[in-house]
Amino acid sequence: MKNKFPSVTIQVPATTANLGPGFDSLGVALSLYNRITVSKSDKTESFSMAEEAAKLFFKSAKLKPFPYSLKIQGEVPISRGLGSSVTVRLGVLIGLNLLAETPLKEEEILDLVITLEGHPDNAVPAFFGGFACASKQSWLYQPVKPTLKFVTFIPETELETKKARKVLPKKVSLSDAVTNLQNTAMITAAFCTQNYELLQGGFEDTLHQPYRSKLLPSLIPMIETALRSGALGGFLSGAGSTIIAVTLENPAPLIAAMTKTAKKFHPHGKILLLKADNEGYQILH
Numbered sequence: 583m584k585n586k587f588p589s590v591t592i593q594v595p596a597t598t599a600n601l602g603p604g605f606d607s608l609g610v611a612l613s614l615y616n617r618i619t620v621s622k623s624d625k626t627e628s629f630s631m632a633e634e635a636a637k638l639f640f641k642s643a644k645l646k647p648f649p650y651s652l653k654i655q656g657e658v659p660i661s662r663g664l665g666s667s668v669t670v671r672l673g674v675l676i677g678l679n680l681l682a683e684t685p686l687k688e689e690e691i692l693d694l695v696i697t698l699e700g701h702p703d704n705a706v707p708a709f710f711g712g713f714a715c716a717s718k719q720s721w722l723y724q725p726v727k728p729t730l731k732f733v734t735f736i737p738e739t740e741l742e743t744k745k746a747r748k749v750l751p752k753k754v755s756l757s758d759a760v761t762n763l764q765n766t767a768m769i770t771a772a773f774c775t776q777n778y779e780l781l782q783g784g785f786e787d788t789l790h791q792p793y794r795s796k797l798l799p800s801l802i803p804m805i806e807t808a809l810r811s812g813a814l815g816g817f818l819s820g821a822g823s824t825i826i827a828v829t830l831e832n833p834a835p836l837i838a839a840m841t842k843t844a845k846k847f848h849p850h851g852k853i854l855l856l857k858a859d860n861e862g863y864q865i866l867h
Contacts, residue, residue: 589621590680591866592673595711595859596658597665598732598826599703602785602817603765609714610773611707611859612732614664616656617866618673622681627651631667635674638694643685650678661740663820665704671695672708672863680865704820711862713773722774726858730778733813733827733836734856735804737848741797746821749793758788778814778830785815798822800847804840811839 596614600606626649628636640647652674660666675691686694695705702716710723765784772780795801801818808816808827813836816827829836833855844851 588681589619590677591617591619592676593617593656593864593866594669594673594708595665595862597668597704597707598663598734598819598824599665600787600790600817600820601769602787602791602815603762603789604703604715604769605762605787605789606701606703607716608766608769609665609703609707609716610726610732611711611714611862612664612734612856613859614657614734614854614856615859616654616658616666616669616673618670618677619653619655620674620677620681621651621653623649623651625649625651631670632674635671635694635698636678638698639675639678639686642690642694643679643682645682645685648682650681659736661742661823662736663741663743663818663822663824664736665708665820668695668699668704668708671698672705676863676865707862709862711860712858715770715774724774724776725860726773727776727778728857729830730858731829731833732856732858733808733829733833733840734819734854735825735840735844735848735851736854737798737800737823737825737844737851739798739823739848739851741794741821741823743821746790746794746797749797750790751793754789761786761788778828781814781828783815785817787817791818794818794822798825800844801825803843803847807839807843808836811836 595611599609601608706714706716706721712725714723768784804825805816813827
């Protein structure tokens with residue numbers, strides 16, 4: 583029997599946020615995806631995160647809510663610092679907007695995602711693709727060349743964002759703040775000029791990674807291994823638990839070294855070789 587309800591499938595890339603020092607302001611879309619199918623239905627079948635996004639959509643669009651069902655497929659793991667929440671929120675908002683015949687403009691949808699996320703570092707690259715430098719008021723994004731490779735270690739261990747934020751200090755020293763400002767500026771310059779050699783040594787962070795390493799003992803050893811193995815640098819992806827190293831060289835030695843270190847802490851984790859996604863979200867059908 584032919585489905586009487588229209589549906590739409592949205593593909594949204596995973597994201598890595600912070601890039602070390604760029605706390606809540608820098609992010610990159612990655613070649614790892616979730617596909618969110620939103621369908622009109624006779625009864626809403628959803629879950630809390632999606633329901634929150636739907637409620638905000640209907641309120642912002644000034645529409646009477648209609649029932650919908652939701653299906654999520656893909657490879658982006660939850661609670662690993664790869665933007666799984668953004669893939670769901672953005673997919674739901676774009677899907678409902680299309681089913682409602684686009685009462686909201688694209689920039690309005692992005693504003694809603696940022697509101698739901700609480701910060702723009704994942705939302706902007708998931709939306710546009712590429713590298714993003716963002717605040718709540720404005721942002722820029724830049725394509726990333728495929729020569730820059732992201733060696734991505736995904737532990738079997740989840741790390742909830744709320745828990746990872748709870749360990750952060752209320753105050754930091756002036757010297758720590760300056761270190762992060764300098765490194766964030768250099769990372770932004772490197773991506774915007776596509777001169778990725780400038781990334782060397784620029785991922786050092788003093789605001790969140792030293793504190794979150796207490797929740798993830800593998801973090802510092804993995805970054806040190808990456809640096810010894812020729813990476814431009816390494817960092818905690820978002821709030822974790824994923825750890826990423828970036829390189830312009832043949833990634834094989836880096837993957838082998840990181841795999842060896844990872845097994846000491848996370849015997850069931852996995853390493854993926856990813857590149858940046860420069861397309862952002864895509865309407866599949």
